[in-house]
Amino acid sequence: MDSRSTPVYKFRFKDCFIGAQMLFVAFGALVLVPLLTGLDSNVALFAAGCATLIFQIITKGSVPIFLASSFAFIAPIISAVNAWGVPGTLCGLMSVGVVYALLSMLIRIKGPAIIERFLPPIVTGPVIMVIGLGLAPTAVFMALGKTGDGSAVLMSQDKALIISMVSLATTVLVSLFGRGILKLIPIFSGIVVGYIVAACMGLIDYTPVLTAPWFAVPAFTAPEWNWEAIVFLMPVAIAPAIEHVGDILAIGCVTGRNYMKNPGIDKTLLGDAVATVAASVVGGPPCTTYSEVTGAVALTRAFNPAIMTWAAFTSIILAFVAKLGAALNTIPSPVMGGIMVLLFGAIAVVGMGTLVRAGQDLMEPRNMVIVAVILVFGIGGMVIEVGAVSVKGIGLAGIIGVVLNLVLPKTAPPQDASGS
Numbered sequence: 001m002d003s004r005s006t007p008v009y010k011f012r013f014k015d016c017f018i019g020a021q022m023l024f025v026a027f028g029a030l031v032l033v034p035l036l037t038g039l040d041s042n043v044a045l046f047a048a049g050c051a052t053l054i055f056q057i058i059t060k061g062s063v064p065i066f067l068a069s070s071f072a073f074i075a076p077i078i079s080a081v082n083a084w085g086v087p088g089t090l091c092g093l094m095s096v097g098v099v100y101a102l103l104s105m106l107i108r109i110k111g112p113a114i115i116e117r118f119l120p121p122i123v124t125g126p127v128i129m130v131i132g133l134g135l136a137p138t139a140v141f142m143a144l145g146k147t148g149d150g151s152a153v154l155m156s157q158d159k160a161l162i163i164s165m166v167s168l169a170t171t172v173l174v175s176l177f178g179r180g181i182l183k184l185i186p187i188f189s190g191i192v193v194g195y196i197v198a199a200c201m202g203l204i205d206y207t208p209v210l211t212a213p214w215f216a217v218p219a220f221t222a223p224e225w226n227w228e229a230i231v232f233l234m235p236v237a238i239a240p241a242i243e244h245v246g247d248i249l250a251i252g253c254v255t256g257r258n259y260m261k262n263p264g265i266d267k268t269l270l271g272d273a274v275a276t277v278a279a280s281v282v283g284g285p286p287c288t289t290y291s292e293v294t295g296a297v298a299l300t301r302a303f304n305p306a307i308m309t310w311a312a313f314t315s316i317i318l319a320f321v322a323k324l325g326a327a328l329n330t331i332p333s334p335v336m337g338g339i340m341v342l343l344f345g346a347i348a349v350v351g352m353g354t355l356v357r358a359g360q361d362l363m364e365p366r367n368m369v370i371v372a373v374i375l376v377f378g379i380g381g382m383v384i385e386v387g388a389v390s391v392k393g394i395g396l397a398g399i400i401g402v403v404l405n406l407v408l409p410k411t412a413p414p415q416d417a418s419g420s
Contacts, residue, residue: 019310028188047284132347142337235398
């Protein structure tokens with residue numbers, strides 16, 4: 001790769017517009033997580049900006065990547081908020097950052113290969129599938145115009161289906177046939193088109209936008225100690241930790257740099273860890289490296305890591321625009337439901353792809369046991385109670401997968417006909 005593509009941190013005012021463009025690419029995914037989980041969208045914007053700056057400080061401004069709301073936590077956050085409320089959930093989300101930090105320390109001591117031992121594809125693949133399929137009914141309920149649990153009807157099914165299917169179709173078509181920057185924002189496109197359709201049908205109440213002030217401090221929320229939320233959410237960190245490694249490899253391929261060595265995957269994971277803790281402290285969702293922004297970096301060849309500093313500043317500034325948050329909260333439920341149908345299914349497909357790429361033989365008894373137990377425990381609603389603490393859902397699936405992988409004997413490789 002030529003020297004012009006070598007990323008060197010240069011903070012220049014002229015890059016502020018490119019940074020804003022990077023945030024635009026991330027915007028749809030960034031705000032989708034709080035909109036679906038009950039967290040505050042403006043706080044999520046503030047948390048994403050701070051998380052990116054923290055990551056840059058820890059990695060010494062060497063990696064041109066943006067951190068924001070992680071899709072992997074949508075399903076578990078929804079379940080946790082219903083069970084323990086937002087403050088208790090935030091306590092559990094802080095523990096996710098602690099898991100990242102412990103993995104970072106382990107990698108620093110033992111090397112990156114240690115991840116393969118504890119988190120091989122036979123564990124991470126089905127856990128990711130559980131994350132995607134665990135709340136599939138929620139997506140369907142919202143697409144039909146109901147609340148996420150299906151207990152109440154928000155609008156007629158006929159109108160809801162039109163809106164949700166238009167949102168779904170737009171997201172699919174943009175992801176398949178979009179060009180340039182447009183191809184990188186399928187979720188944002190689906191939200192916009194679905195919102196316009198709902199507006200044309202007279203289904204949007206603009207009162208909250210009109211009454212909201214232009215500028216206000218985001219509604220920060222402090223965590224409250226909750227052991228159950230910690231036990232439930234800590235294992236969820238398995239999937240995004242693996243995703244982090246893949247994203248760092250991807251941005252390295254784009255820029256021609258080996259970030260696994262410099263600054264090191266332990267440093268990048270530590271940056272993600274501190275960023276996630278910081279985001280949870282103020283009431284935001286856990287953060288992860290955004291592959292959409294990596295795609296924008298590849299498209300624009302804007303390799304200067306300082307561009308992400310401008311994206312972070314823009315995100316923090318927008319967090320104080322109260323009318324933006326109010327406008328986001330007027331998005332009808334079916335718009336979100338249509339996108340969730342694709343999103344949750346896509347996450348499950350990523351899990352299947354993890355198994356396929358690893359060449360796992362799922363008919364081999366050991367592999368079948370691990371995958372089967374993870375899927376049924378995670379999706380079926382299995383609950384294990386230890387004293388006053390109950391472990392269930394994705395958290396239980398992750399713990400069981402790691403334990404089974406460590407305790408079940410490895411299958412001996414087949415011998416050839418000579419017995420050698």
